[in-house]
Amino acid sequence: MREAVREREFREFAETRQAQLRRSAYLLCGDWHQAQDLTQTALMKLYAAWGRVARDGNVDAYARTILTRTFIDQQRKRGWREESVSEPPDLPSAVSVTPELRWMMQEALMELPPRYRAVLVLRFWEDWTVDQTAHALQVSPGTVKSQSARGLARLKDIIERLTSERTGR
Amino acid sequence: MRPDMDKHDDSLHAAFEAILGSQPEVPLPSVxxxxxxxxxxxxxxxxxxxxxxxxxxxxxxxxxxxxxxxxxxxxxPPLAPIGTTGPTTPATPHPTAPAPKNSGAVSPFRPKAGATPHQGANDPNGAVSVSGGQGPAARRVAP
Incomplete structure (x- = not known):
């Protein structure tokens, strides 16, 4: 009986939120099928902990946290290593989005190290605070701030490089 | 850092939306x-x-x-009293070997000093008594 209620609650949540979760996953991995796998894994883990998570509330944030951690874990298992940046670059100016920039944005985003990508997606797509992002990624708020700045700087550099490559052609 | 970050908030969010909007979402089954x-x-x-x-x-x-x-x-084992150097030995009694017959008997006659040991003629066990010395039997009895 309790199990049936639990399953019904979870199914309601999963049906309404999985599209949104898949979109976030797509921003992280850049492939719809991978995003689908990532969403399924995240929802699977969420269901395993559903009783506790539902009691604590804020299931949505928990689901996104699982999604992001699962993505980072998967990337880590593939052998990704974060490159150290000796000197953090200056913050770039605001990126103005034009249709031309769309594909470049995606290309640039996929070139970023997964952890930078996760920080940027959580901070600027999910609109999470530094503390929320730090909690989700199990790092300090200072690390989130520095990785946001470095991620943005690198994103700008990549976009500039892609633009110059395109115009130079 | 915050004012600069604020500038990025909207533009990056718009960029993410553009990325998602530009890609037709593949119809995928429910998971x-x-x-x-x-x-x-x-x-x-x-x-x-x-x-x-x-x-x-x-x-x-x-x-x-x-x-x-x-x-x-x-x-x-019981603890040693304060002031002693080590623990006392266990209180279990030492098993003593059974004394041979008559060998532990106290002779009413005190042997003279310097007497030589001799085998008692009447001793059926052939026990040797040490005259004038402190033999094992004598030592057991002597205070």
């Missing part, structure tokens, strides 16, 4: 059933692991209790 099945599997595995862990802990406790009981069953 709810698979997630429920997988979640159940994870829970079953966790439950099995917890049961095994509990069994291991219970076994360890039983073994530990058994060992403790064995230790307490042993008689511990």
């Amino acid at each position: 709810t059933d698979a997630a429920v099945a997988g979640g159940r599997r994870i829970r079953r595995r966790r439950a099995a692991l917890a049961a095994v862990s509990a069994l291991a802990v219970a076994s360890a406790v039983v073994v530990a209790v058994g060992l403790t009981r064995t230790d307490t069953a042993r008689t511990t």
Whole structure:
């Protein structure tokens, strides 16, 4: 009986939120099928902990946290290593989005190290605070701030490089 | 840092929206059933692991209790009084060898000093008495 209620609650949540979760996953991995796998894994883990998570509330944030951690874990298992940046670059100016920039944005985003990508997606797509992002990624708020700045700087550099490559052609 | 970050908030959010908007979302089936099945599997595995862990802990406790009981069953030697150098020997009496017949008998006659040992002629066991010395039998009796 309790199990049936639990399953019904979870199914309601999963049906309404999985599209949104898949979109976030797509921003992280850049492939719809991978995003689908990532969403399924995240929802699977969420269901395993559903009783506790539902009691604590804020299931949505928990689901996104699982999604992001699962993505980072998967990337880590593939052998990704974060490159150290000796000197953090200056913050770039605001990126103005034009249709031309769309594909470049995606290309640039996929070139970023997964952890930078996760920080940027959580901070600027999910609109999470530094503390929320730090909690989700199990790092300090200072690390989130520095990785946001470095991620943005690198994103700008990549976009500039892609633009110059395109115009130079 | 914050004012600069604020500038990025809107533009980056718009960029993310553009990325998602520019890509036609592939029609993908629902993952709810698979997630429920997988979640159940994870829970079953966790439950099995917890049961095994509990069994291991219970076994360890039983073994530990058994060992403790064995230790307490042993008689511990009494502690030495304060001021002595070491613990006293256990209070268990030393097993003494049975004294041979008549060998421990106190002779009413005190042997003279310098007397040589001789085998008692009337002693059926052939016990040797040491005259004038402190033989084993004599030592046992002597205060």
